[in-house]
Amino acid sequence: MYDNTxxxxxxxxxxxxxxxxxxxxSDVPATVLLSADYTLWNPPGYPQRFSYTGAAIRQPGTVTAGTTIKVIKAEAAALVAAGAATEV
Known part of the structure; x- marks a missing residue:
């Protein structure tokens, strides 16, 4: 199903x-505070974000800086690595 790509x-x-x-x-949600606008894509094979956050996030769409959202840990880590969020 998923691999390490x-x-x-x-x-x-x-x-x-x-x-x-x-x-x-099996990944658990993590909460991040966005420090930059985040344009979410909906790539094939990636789960719908509302399926693991409990709240619908419009995708594709943009979440503005200053917003706190819940995403899976891997996505939270990617946002932090991109310099666009901090984990809270």
Missing amino acids: TLQVGVAGGQPVIVKMGPLV
């Missing part, structure tokens, strides 16, 4: 948000 799931602050794929189903 990478997948770009959006763009934040002009930087690609690249998630290391893995067993996403």
Whole structure:
């Protein structure tokens, strides 16, 4: 189903948000505070974000800087690595 490849799931602050794929189903949500606008993509094979956050996030769409969102840990780590969020 998923392997250790990478997948770009959006763009934040002009930087690609690249998630290391893995067993996403078992990953737990993490809360991040966005420091840059985050344009979410809906790539094939990537789970719908509302399926693990409990709230619908419009995708594709943009979440503005200053917003706190819940995403899986792998996506949170990618946002932090892109310099677009801090974990809270």
